[in-house]
Amino acid sequence: MTPDRSRSPRGKQDNRAAEIIAHEAAQFIAREAGTESLITVIRAQSVAHGDRIMIFVSVFPIEKARAALAFLERQREAFSDHLKTHTKLRLPRIEFMLDNGE
Incomplete structure (x- = not known):
């Protein structure tokens, strides 16, 4: 049985850092992205003990998803x-992933 990391102090720190990064990603994308598609940050998830953060985004229209992910990359x-x-976080490796709720 694996321990529930969200109850440990480190797990809470990772979750809070992911929340902050998701918020900042939403602001950054709103400012920098063009108008050909709507890119929405769904959530961010800490991976590998906080060494990586996966930011999940939704893209509309879905046909523009590949171009949107290329832009984010x-x-x-x-x-x-x-x-x-804008933050005082130790910066993890950032990865953008598509999550259109399918």
Whole structure:
């Protein structure tokens, strides 16, 4: 049986960091993304003891999902710079994943 990490102090820190990063990702995407598609941050999840954060996004229309994920991948360094200036977090590796609720 694996321990419930959300009850440990480290698990709570990872969850809080994921929440902050999801909020900042939503602001960054709203400012930087074009108008060809709507990119919405659904949630962020801490992986590998906080060394990586997976940010799940929804894209509408779905036909633009590949282009939207390519945009986010290109903007990953700019988003890391955004996090450096807007948070005091230890920066994890950021990954964007599609989550259109299917």
